[in-house]
Amino acid sequence: MPAPTPFHARTFPACSSLLYKEWAGCYAVKRYDVYVDREYYAVRHQATVMDATPLYKYEVRGQDAARLLARVMVRGFERFAIGRVGYVCWCDEHGKVLDDGTVTRLGDEHFRVTAADPALAWLERQTRGLRVSITDSSRTLAALALQGPRARDVLRALIGKPADELKFFRALVTRLPGRAAELAVTRTGYTGDLGYELWVANEHALALWDALFEAGAPHGLLPMGLDALDVARVEAGFLLGGVDYTSARRAPIERQKSTPFELGFDWMVELEREPFLGQAALARARKEGPARRFVGLEIDWEDFERIYERYGLPPHLETGTSREGVPLFRGGRQVGYATSRSWSPLLKRYLALGTVEADLAAPDNELEIEVTCEYERHRARARVTKLPFFDPERKKA
Amino acid sequence: MKTYDAIVVGGGHNGLVCAAYLAKAGRSVLVLERRHVLGGAAVSEQVFPGFTFSVCSYVVSLLRPWIIRELELARFGLEMIPLEASFLPLPDGDSLCRWSDPELTRKEVARFSPRDAEALGEFALAMSKMGRFAKPVIDAPAPDPGSLHPAKVIELLRLGRHFSDAPPDELELRLKLFSMSAVDFLDEWFESPVLKAPMSVSGIIGTFLGVRSPGTAYVLLHHYMGEIDGAFRSWGFSKGGTGGVSNAIANAARHHGAEIRTEAGVQRILIEGGAARGVVLANGDELRARTVVSGCDPRRTFLGLVGREHLPDEFAADVARFKYRGSSGKVNLALDRMPEFTCRPGDGPHLRGDIAIAPSIDYLERAHDEAKYGDFSSRPYLNVVIPSTVDPTVAPPGKHVMSCFVQYAPYHIKEGPEHWPERREAFGDAVVDTLAEYVPNIRDLILHRQVLSPWDLEQEFGLSEGNIFHGELTLEQLSFLRPAAGWARYRTPVPNLWLGGSGAHPGGGIMGAPGALCAKAMLASGALR
């Protein structure tokens, strides 16, 4: 049975749909309402709070903490300033991606790592010769994602002026108002919007929730579930481990594994530095260039509609994001697959994330995507599109 | 007098599988079973009124899915109920339950070691790769390295390639798996003794080895190869007890025209002109057949039913050397109500799987040491199931049957195996005393108790030295060496006599593969054309 998170006492009564899923062994709300729209529009127009506690979190401490992370991650952390947050992936020794997450430098000798999969043993195994300790804070540290155009207003109401000064991918540590509790705030998120993530010890979780909603009431703050997040992250062009790629640790066969270059993480790989996991393999992979690439796609709505019209049906879209993989073609030959598909209510475009042969990965390449209607297979045009689909100025402002 | 195409000696599950395949191919087949029930060691019996026990073998894991399909066993009554959990009560009041849901298992394990919890997934992935590699080996006849026939040599080379064709890490794992001890192997993956102890025991079931004995690691695979209904990694109860499996096979055999007689013990295999011509029953009746298949173990078959005088010396020496050394016994309890474990009070899903009394590796080693020096373990490893929790047909309402597989109970106790009858109840007491450490009121619940020592298994079920697998499943008794070098393909040195029991490749457990592969070899050989 999944375990409740420290916010359960608030999320459970709010979840009128009773739609939950299991996330890392915890109950996670899929959507609070039966329809996802209210939560989705709230994140794009007002502000939302999502319980992100199930994320795996690790506190890396000690004088060699930066060296450990540099050894494990595809980018270095020695010169990473206190208060910075980095998005990063890490690989096995064959240069295949294991997981992706964020690294926050909270102090000279203190980093916080988030991960989708458990990573304690993996991190510990790489600590030989280093003065470093790793604590698993996954189930002791509660996390909320405060996202949306009004997120800053909500946060300001909660912690005051520092909210205005916190820059994109930066962190600050403050106190929960009226309590001694330490509250870490990072200007990060998975929605591609203006947003923050808030980190607090479990015992203060409900106080944080209540304070946030008190602060957020004037701004239309709503709780948000995973379904709305899933649409938002597709618009933002964020890939999701387990959906858009398979961790090398879980892949039973080689072809299911990916290099960072295949996932579009080229920018984060820093090869010229002290030895790190997968370095040699990544150097080779960069030289050879990826055989396939992660891309954004826009499905031609006219084509899509036409397919349904033939049957006398209106076009059908799943609620939220469809995670069912479908093949992509070019000239009758399969050239890739789409792994996430979402109708973007905001952009009014039908979006997909997928993986295609590298030489077809450039924007504006015309491909075809398989569409199944009435148990019959059809193809609709799909154009490779630069990511992110949705990139508001407020995200970084 | 009728001459059958084949007479099958022994109505155990392998004999029945063999008969069913032969009958399905249109051959006239007669199965002869000494006891009043079919199934051999895969048998259900109402030992006490209202209480039906899987008297010997108690769970089904490796029954080959292709046999289930080809013999349409579901149509003939096979019903499997998956085991939900593997429960390990600990003496300190804690416990570990491994569930069929990996996420739940991960959480349980994380209480003892978060590292191990993290490693579980990787381990399972690695082992299922290994399982996929091992599967074709148990589903095909053993190789024949003694033959210089080009086809056999090519077969051997192909097997060599099958083994060596893998990335280095997988190759290393294969080599390790087939040479290491279960504990050494698990040490490379896990740190928590609470996890390692119950995992390691799968390496020793039915052998006279300890969890630290080299060569026990490969049996860990069985846990990742167990499949029922084609679903990987699931173990199950057969409805009505494991006899249900045998009955389904028997029904299939009868459906195809096989004749099956119980209480028809074979006294000897009839050898004329150096070849098997039929059998002589205990009552003196002579029955004739073009071929005879033995489902009995090699010792009973060759040294008992055939006789040394009909065997080539080298083969006779090999058969005599074949090791049995039964190491396990069985205690079957009829219970007045559901037992309650101190560490997890009350009824629950943890009791709907198997329950292991294997609290530490040292505990298992101490149990082994006692056996090495000729005594049953005073605190044995127990594998306990309570099938009545999921199958109401086996016990009266509210009452339960509890089956305890017990290791070690050496056949060769220091007093001599024939003294087992005097030691039997003390052995039963040791089992109940062990249980009582986890279920304090167990003694009050016991309505009836059946104790089977390896001596009893030999006397009652014809298992030489009480070995449940018809001979130890150690490396030197597997594959082309089972049961004797050069005679691993079901044929025997006695013309027309075939061996189709667990003493043939791929060995013991309710697998059905030896019987089925034997029948296929017979049909392919032209002996029954």
Place this chain on the structure above:
Amino acid sequence: MSTSAEVVVLGAGLEGLAAAAELARRGRVVHVLEARATPGGSAAREEFHPGFHASGLYPDCALTRRALLAPLDLERHGLAWRSDEPALLVPDKSGCPLLFRRDPAALDGELPPEERARFTALAELCARVQPILAGLLDEAPPDAGRPSAGELLALGQKALRLRRLGKTDMFALARLLPSSARDWMEDALGMEALRVALSAPALAGTVLGPRAPGTSAFVFLRQALAAPEPVGGPAALAAALTAAAQASGARLRTGAAAKRLRLDASGVAGVELEGGEVLATRSVLSTLAPARTLLELVPAGTLAPSVERAAQTFRARGASAFLRLALAAPPAFAGREKEPVERAVSATSLLALERAADALKYRRLPAEPWIEVRVPSRSDPSLAPAGQAVAIVACHTVPHDLSGAGGWNDARRAELEQALLAAFERLAPGVGAQVLGKELLTPPDIETRYGTPGGHLFDGELALDQLWLQRPSLVLGRYATPLPGLFLGGSGSHPGGPFRGGAGVLAARALLAAG
């Protein structure tokens, strides 16, 4: 200050010296670095009591790879080989101990005729397979993943030779090698003392009792491959290797411990010594234990996790302790008082061997240890003053990480010493009164003195999964490591263990072949 060498060999034990001698003979500029003050490593001659010397830690060198050492021409450097095989004394229930030699022809009068016939059959099987086994031991293991055509051919030839022995032999081997020593011995022989004579010495370096599957293989290897030893034992071999290496120009530096390897983009760049000196080199052949080389000398984070894991999981739980005794007179063995017995085993049955091995599982001192005694001064009088003797009492069931509060301490050491002396006393009554001096080396002592993790005699246990391709692991089994320029060649590499000299020479060849 910085000097440079073409090849740096780490460790001047037998393997390091053999590697250096081979490399130097083939014209390489070689520096050998040895942490201790004298060369020889665990084969060095050590004075443990004034006037009394031990020839190495473990005196046995019957399995030395003489064929591989032949090109080094050690005889020219003072090495002589014995012509005889010292008999092994094993107590027998008859009261008259067996004096065992592995050559059945040398057992006249020792065995009843039918037992002698049984042993002869066993010895002949071993002898028939000997050339194939020797071939396997004296060559580098093949590349398991991608064997070359030549390697496949060599393996094929061995398989064919095996096949030519006939089905009976081939099947006998297939059955016998994975089995337990006890099963083989009981199937093949009738006399318990003879079974013990074959089994006991073969268990040194394992953590197993004779009932453990696979122990037959070690008995088989010993019976098939044991050969006359060098005169003067391991120390004499070490001295000859030192002389040979130096004569070919190898530079030996003692008191020079490697601290870490210096690396650059193309691999090994040098060796940093304790004290800071750096020796520039592109090739390092380390004969230190795999874990020490890969986990201590190579900077952490350099090697892939799978390689580090291979080094970590290579099992090296030391299980041998040695009691070195200075004796006023050579021991007289009960029942064979008049004979100059050089080797003895105290166990009277396989069961006793098994019971003693149980102690290792629980990391306890064995209640009734069996001992392997060597009186090296019988054949090398230089080890002891005239008329006096040296005895080395080995016990192979002593755990490195003793359980119980505090682990090893003086009380436990005294307990072990007494148990060993008592066992010796039973073999040779009166020997206790002759003791002039003694030195006890437990596995932790061995670890400290010789720098072998776990204090293991052979840098890694003998076990079926730690031999040949898998010594120390599949990815490291061919001497080269994934770090360019770094080679392994100690006792933890194939053939390693008791097969002395082999790993050093084969590693040197692998290094030379790599260019």
